[in-house]
Amino acid sequence: RMNTKKITTSSQALDGLLGGGIETRTMTEFFGEFGSGKTQLCHQLSVNVQLPPEKGGLNGKAVYIDTEGTFRWERIEAMSKSVGLDPDTAMNNIYYMRAINSDHQMAIVEDLQELIVKDPAIKLVIVDSVTSHFRAEYPGRENLAVRQQKMNKHLHQLVRLAEMYDLATIITNQVMARPDMFYGDPTVAVGGHTLYHVPGIRIQIKKSRGNKRIARVVDAPHLPEGEVVFAITEEGVRD
Ligand code: ATP
Numbered sequence: 063r064m065n066t067k068k069i070t071t072s073s074q075a076l077d078g079l080l081g082g083g084i085e086t087r088t089m090t091e092f093f094g095e096f097g098s099g100k101t102q103l104c105h106q107l108s109v110n111v112q113l114p115p116e117k118g119g120l121n122g123k124a125v126y127i128d129t130e131g132t133f134r135w136e137r138i139e140a141m142s143k144s145v146g147l148d149p150d151t152a153m154n155n156i157y158y159m160r161a162i163n164s165d166h167q168m169a170i171v172e173d174l175q176e177l178i179v180k181d182p183a184i185k186l187v188i189v190d191s192v193t194s195h196f197r198a199e200y201p202g203r204e205n206l207a208v209r210q211q212k213m214n215k216h217l218h219q220l221v222r223l224a225e226m227y228d229l230a231t232i233i234t235n236q237v238m239a240r241p242d243m244f245y246g247d248p249t250v251a252v253g254g255h256t257l258y259h260v261p262g263i264r265i266q267i268k269k270s271r272g273n274k275r276i277a278r279v280v281d282a283p284h285l286p287e288g289e290v291v292f293a294i295t296e297e298g299v300r301d
């Protein structure tokens with residue numbers, strides 16, 4: 063984990079859980095049920111990567127690959143204003159890409175190297191959600207093998223980009239809330255082992271009271287165990 067850099071989440075508690083923030087050279091997965099805040103976290107990080115290092119950013123740009131059509135420029139505007147960035151500049155520093163199906167999603171990531179070489183300011187690549195097209199197009203057990211094979215190729219490309227270009231990649235993954243989730247093996251809950259063998263940091267997000275959310279890191283021996291509480295507000299992710 064040498065030479066990694068961190069991007070703040072705008073929550074000190076969550077940053078603390080992550081050892082300072084989302085790190086470069088690493089793929090980070092946010093997983094949790096609908097409305098748990100995965101997409102809001104992605105918006106916040108695509109703003110925060112632009113902050114100067116003394117404010118927790120990398121003076122960088124973001125690529126936002128949206129598979130579900132849930133990206134909102136208004137949220138970027140509100141979040142950027144709130145952290146003291148000019149909203150127009152902040153919006154210009156996000157390469158927005160809408161992936162209409164899984165082949166398109168994979169092709170976008172395959173072509174990304176060219177863009178990153180052209181614009182080395184890119185320090186964050188987000189795929190929100192990484193699993194939805196694959197689940198819709200390759201449903202059920204009968205398609206498990208081909209779904210896994212395609213997903214694995216896709217995920218390894220994202221890991222490779224992170225390592226080659228010293229950037230952070232973030233993927234999101236919707237999972238059903240299950241009462242046994244915190245007690246059983248949570249990896250089993252994730253799309254039938256889909257993401258299990260790919261290296262990276264996995265963060266589980268749970269809804270709590272009101273705008274509060276609970277985060278915990280799964281399977282990361284180098285990070286402390288435990289849960290933290292953060293909030294999602296009009297201004298973005300906060301403590
Ligand atoms: P899904 O799996 O369905 O994609 P998700 O984990 O991506 O869900 P988000 O879309 O990030 O969930 O979170 C939605 C929640 O974020 C809303 O229910 C609300 O609580 C909060 N939220 C969204 N926009 C705002 C806002 N402008 N002000 C305050 N809270 C907001």
Ligand code: MG
Nearest residue numbers: 100101132190
């Ligand atoms: Mg979402």
